[in-house]
Amino acid sequence: MSLLSQFDPEMSEIINNEINRQRQGLEMIASENFVSRVVLEAMGTxxxxxxxxxxxxxxxxxxxxxxxxxxxxxxxxxxxxxxxxxxxxxxxxxxxxxxxxxxxxxxxxxxxxxxxxxxxxxxxxxxxxxxxxxxxxxxxxxxxxxxxxxxxxxxxxxxxxxxxxxxxxxxxxxxxxxxxxxxxxxxxxxxxxxxxxxxxxxxxxxxxxxxxxxxxxxxxxxxxxxxxxxxxxxxxxxxxxxxxxxxxxxxxxxxxxxxxxxxxxxxxxxxxxxxxxxxxxxxxxxxxxxxxxxxxxxxxxxxxxxxLRPEFKEYAKQIVANAKALAESLTKNNIDLVSGGTDNHLILADLTKTGATGKEASLALEEVDIYVNKNMVPYDTRKPMNPSGIRIGTPALTTRGFNETEMKEIGKMIADIIHNINDESIKEKTRKRVKEMADAHPLYDGLVV
Ligand SMILES: Cc1ncc(COP(=O)(O)O)c(C=O)c1O
CATH class of the missing domain: 3.40.640.10 (Type I PLP-dependent aspartate aminotransferase-like (Major domain))
Incomplete structure (x- = not known):
């Protein structure tokens, strides 16, 4: 049992809940990532x-x-x-x-x-x-x-x-x-x-x-x-x-x-x-x-x-390869991308043609444990709190070891949810698959606070 869980079980539970949320979902917010255990250790001194x-x-x-x-x-x-x-x-x-x-x-x-x-x-x-x-x-x-x-x-x-x-x-x-x-x-x-x-x-x-x-x-x-x-x-x-x-x-x-x-x-x-x-x-x-x-x-x-390690160069290359695979899959599944694709770690999807707003799409994706953020698109006619787009990034999942094949599958899942925003059976099926994919890439294995 950790010192924290003995002293403050209430906060310990909240932190463990968040660790589990990070483990069990697909974190695709472009500005987020997972630090290593050594970085975590250095922070808590x-x-x-x-x-x-x-x-x-x-x-x-x-x-x-x-x-x-x-x-x-x-x-x-x-x-x-x-x-x-x-x-x-x-x-x-x-x-x-x-x-x-x-x-x-x-x-x-x-x-x-x-x-x-x-x-x-x-x-x-x-x-x-x-x-x-x-x-x-x-x-x-x-x-x-x-x-x-x-x-x-x-x-x-x-x-x-x-x-x-x-x-x-x-x-x-x-x-x-x-x-x-x-x-x-x-x-x-x-x-x-x-x-x-x-x-x-x-x-x-x-x-x-x-x-x-x-x-x-x-x-x-x-x-x-x-x-x-x-x-x-x-x-x-x-x-x-x-x-x-x-x-x-x-x-x-x-x-x-x-x-x-x-x-x-x-x-x-x-x-x-x-x-x-x-x-x-x-x-x-x-x-x-x-x-x-x-x-x-x-x-x-x-x-x-x-x-500074050579592995990080490979990691960065994979972030971009994953983003390109995801962009290809989204496009194939009828999701419009701002500028038509990506050169970096992020994708901006314009959902105007799907009938869903960025807010609706990000909430529906959250229901199946896929995390993205709603985002304005250039020349957006909607307001920032409920814009036309979502932003999707690959740095965090790449840290967990996801590859292009998995990104293609995730692209299809995201598109299916957006095109069928109220379909509970698709959500149920996707939620299960998200859990399987997350389980296949363990995160902070054994970490409990
Ligand atoms: C381009 C850019 N600059 C600055 C910031 C601000 O960083 P922070 O949230 O650490 O203040 C962000 C955050 O997302 C960003 O995207």
Whole structure:
């Protein structure tokens, strides 16, 4: 019996219920994954007890010698993983990692603060076309603090048209151009974005939260030579603990730094150098956060060590192969896909022709233990709370060892449920098959808390 189950059986039961839900269903939410047992172990340690505001060698509290070791190891591995380590890569790749951001949203806020001041213009993808809340939604800090203008995908192809984006950037002259999305199934042309940013005198920021694992493994084009700052979560395709990280170029191409970061407004001290990475560090702490989550940072280091292994490259390739097999099967079974398919780990299905809404489909799939999320599709005529689409991803099932044959079967099951949304006998049959498939790929075998 675990200590937790003895002390707090109520919470222990809730946690075990959730572990079993994860085991018994098919997790196809594109932003989720299953961390390894070693990452789980690293997360649950007394490192959570420490306060370590500041950075290695510049901490506010004493007793941080081992926290310094842990954070430095996480940074070193992150820089190795993305091949940005000073002295080991070409000059245009050199970037510094900051592993302290608690989550992707905080990483994005710190990046904006390092490169812009409130009110500055930032050009990002329209939320309904695949952008994230932190890319300028009016209900998010980003949309209320900064002046976002949005680009979108083309109506016919559902893909980005880089010439149109260039024309828009020339007209808007933003401070930052942002690429990297939440629901875009296609490869992103980071080189073209980088060129446009340079032409219009903007910073180029990449939010690679969704595709970081694919980029690290070389199965998606690499933003590093082109971007000034790259943010990412660590828990999606990268398969680490819930958290985030920022990679920043050292040279600041666009002086001067933001007044907020220089502390001019408050008359305080700040970062006045031309070093963009230092500005990002300052924007994370003390700009955005207090003490870092040291137990999570150690787990990020463990996840980076996993991602540095050759097996992870195979894993990333399989994520994409599985997504392509799933896309093919859905299409064959009369489900329309935004842009007609996928190049990465996710698929966006437009259910308009099926008569089901995204909300109805995601609820029906939940009834058979298949988890996806409802999602807006480009040029959606419906509202975000009941949009026309669903988003489906393969990272989590690929971690469990699912292959293309199984993905084809899952595609047919998903289509059958959507086309027969009220048919209880199909649901019953599918539920049974989902359980068999899940049982064939054990998850956290023997883990009980
Ligand atoms: C592209 C992108 N950026 C940022 C985030 C925010 O990450 P978090 O939920 O960790 O704040 C997400 C989350 O889904 C995302 O998809």
């Amino acid at each position: 007394p490192l959570t007890n420490k306060y370590s505001e500041g950075y290695h060698g510049h901490r506010y509290y004493r007793g941080n010698q081992f926290i310094d070791d842990s954070e430095s190891l996480a940074i070193e591995r992150a820089e190795k993983l993305f091949n940005v380590h000073e002295g080991e890569c070409e000059p245009e790749r050199i970037m510094k990692a900051n592993v302290q951001p608690h989550a992707g949203s905080q990483a994005n806020m710190a990046a904006y603060m390092a490169m812009a001041k409130p009110g500055d213009k930032i050009m990002a993808m329209d939320l309904a076309h695949g952008g994230h809340l932190t890319h300028g939604s009016p209900v998010n800090f980003s949309g209320s603090l900064f002046n976002f203008v949005h680009y979108g995908v083309e109506k016919e192809t559902h893909k980005l048209d880089m010439e149109k984006i260039r024309t828009q950037a020339k007209k808007e002259k933003p401070r930052i151009i942002l690429a990297g999305y939440t629901a875009y199934p296609r490869e992103i042309d980071f080189k073209a974005f980088g060129e446009i940013a340079r032409e219009v005198g903007a910073y180029f920021m990449v939010d690679m939260a969704h595709i970081a694992g694919l980029i690290s493994a070389g199965v998606h084009t690499d933003p590093i030579p082109h971007a000034d700052v790259i943010t990412t979560t660590t828990h999606k395709t990268l398969r680490g603990p819930r958290g985030a990280m920022i990679l920043s170029k050292i040279e600041d191409r666009l002086q001067p730094p933001s007044p907020l970061i220089r502390g001019e407004r408050q008359g305080g001290r700040g970062v006045k150098s031309k070093n963009l990475a230092k500005k990002v560090d300052f924007a994370v702490f003390p700009g955005m956060q207090g003490g870092p989550l040291d137990h999570i940072i150690s787990a990020k280091a463990v996840a980076f060590a996993e991602a």
